[in-house]
Amino acid sequence: MGLDFILDELKLLREQALMREYRTIESAQGSYIQIEGKSYLSFCSNNYLGLADHPRIKQAAIAAINQYGWGTGASRLVAGNMILHQELEKKIAEFKGTEAALLFPTGYMANVGAICALVGREDIVIGDKLNHASIIDGCRQSGATFRVYPHNDVSQLESLLQRSSKHRRRLVVTDSVFSMDGDTAPLPEIVEITQKYDAILMVDDAHAMGVFGQHGKGMIEDYGLEGKIDIIMGSLSKAIGSIGGFIAGNKDLIDFFKNKARSFIYTTALPPAACAASLAGLTLIQEDTTLIDKLWDNIRYLRSQLSKFISNISGESPIIPIIIGSSEDALNVSTRLYENGILIPAIRPPTVPLGTSRLRISLMATHSKEDINRLIDTLKNIGVLTHGNAKHVKEGYAQTDVG
Ligand SMILES: *Cc1c(COP(=O)(O)O)cnc(C)c1O
Numbered sequence: 001m002g003l004d005f006i007l008d009e010l011k012l013l014r015e016q017a018l019m020r021e022y023r024t025i026e027s028a029q030g031s032y033i034q035i036e037g038k039s040y041l042s043f044c045s046n047n048y049l050g051l052a053d054h055p056r057i058k059q060a061a062i063a064a065i066n067q068y069g070w071g072t073g074a075s076r077l078v079a080g081n082m083i084l085h086q087e088l089e090k091k092i093a094e095f096k097g098t099e100a101a102l103l104f105p106t107g108y109m110a111n112v113g114a115i116c117a118l119v120g121r122e123d124i125v126i127g128d129k130l131n132h133a134s135i136i137d138g139c140r141q142s143g144a145t146f147r148v149y150p151h152n153d154v155s156q157l158e159s160l161l162q163r164s165s166k167h168r169r170r171l172v173v174t175d176s177v178f179s180m181d182g183d184t185a186p187l188p189e190i191v192e193i194t195q196k197y198d199a200i201l202m203v204d205d206a207h208a209m210g211v212f213g214q215h216g217k218g219m220i221e222d223y224g225l226e227g228k229i230d231i232i233m234g235s236l237s238k239a240i241g242s243i244g245g246f247i248a249g250n251k252d253l254i255d256f257f258k259n260k261a262r263s264f265i266y267t268t269a270l271p272p273a274a275c276a277a278s279l280a281g282l283t284l285i286q287e288d289t290t291l292i293d294k295l296w297d298n299i300r301y302l303r304s305q306l307s308k309f310i311s312n313i314s315g316e317s318p319i320i321p322i323i324i325g326s327s328e329d330a331l332n333v334s335t336r337l338y339e340n341g342i343l344i345p346a347i348r349p350p351t352v353p354l355g356t357s358r359l360r361i362s363l364m365a366t367h368s369k370e371d372i373n374r375l376i377d378t379l380k381n382i383g384v385l386t387h388g389n390a391k392h393v394k395e396g397y398a399q400t401d402v403g
Helices: 004-015 055-068 076-080 083-096 107-118 133-142 154-162 187-196 219-223 251-260 272-287 290-306 327-339 369-381 387-402
Strands: 032-035 038-042 100-104 124-128 145-149 170-175 200-204 231-235 245-249 319-325 357-362
Touching: 038 369, 055 272, 083 100, 083 231, 083 245, 083 272, 100 107, 100 251, 107 133, 107 170, 107 200, 107 231, 107 245, 107 251, 124 133, 124 154, 133 145, 133 170, 145 154, 154 170, 154 187, 170 187, 187 200, 187 219, 245 251, 272 290, 290 319, 290 369, 319 327, 327 357
Parallel strands: 124 145, 124 170, 170 200, 200 231
Antiparallel strands: 032 038, 100 245, 231 245, 319 357
């Protein structure tokens, strides 16, 4: 008895091809990484611009360590609040076109902390079915009534809002770029509907910052929706190549979260060097969009190559899913890629709905055309891309919307 159930649960995971294991990277993060002494071409990082190992970001972090040391020793509200936290928050607000911003140690904590502070038992939170796990966890932990609408289905969102008038507060929350499908939310329509019903709108822009928008500011810039979103959440851990999450919004909202978001209050402040790295990443994007342009060249190239084989590739972002179907098949394909020197882990339930296990390709600005060609050739060689399997892929994808 006691912990016996652990063995049973692990056995079950193995039998269902759902056991998760990680590989150990022995090099810096980049489009090429070293594992067990061998070089692998990586197509699975959110480090879209290659900033995680960029000389300017490393330099900024090192300089900050020399000036401010490493740790912060306390929560922001006790004695951990340092000048670089303030500077970074100012910069984020500027980037997002809001009055203020608040840093959290991670994006996960920003989502959970913000949602739990905003809504409780008398309230309702309504979200897209494919929202990120951190949003879902926030919705569940908040104790609010939690409803989901089918992926990007604005009319279902509206009907949920119509039927929710008895609740004290109504919060609508969506990803801007969906992390496992690479497609985007119809934000202008969602803004209109939430305004119509006087609900609060929160948008998770984690995958859009440094990728979308004329200046890489994110999906809100892309759609020209500055000032129209009540609460913007983001992460510095993806295209910005650093670590940390944030909420951006008006000053009162930020003061509210400072006082109410438990994952902000009861945790130690980020190291100042992490803030320096984020600041350097944001400055770099502001000065020069070369890396973003290069990323989009790669996105267009790979998507056009894949569309010769797959008729309905989801989305228009650096995240490109190839739906395989069963967890076992997805795992096998991933293993074959690995044997060929390419790292793309299989994404399986519960991260994605049952029957839609997939390869989630993500592109970086630092990939070359040769890298992308090698990926396509390998996918052909191992039988993932054949003109005959387009139908299979399509059917697999269609299941995402029902599940
Ligand atoms: C990665 C991610 C998060 C969490 O951000 P971290 O900084 O990695 O904790 C939140 N939302 C979405 C959509 C994400 O993809």
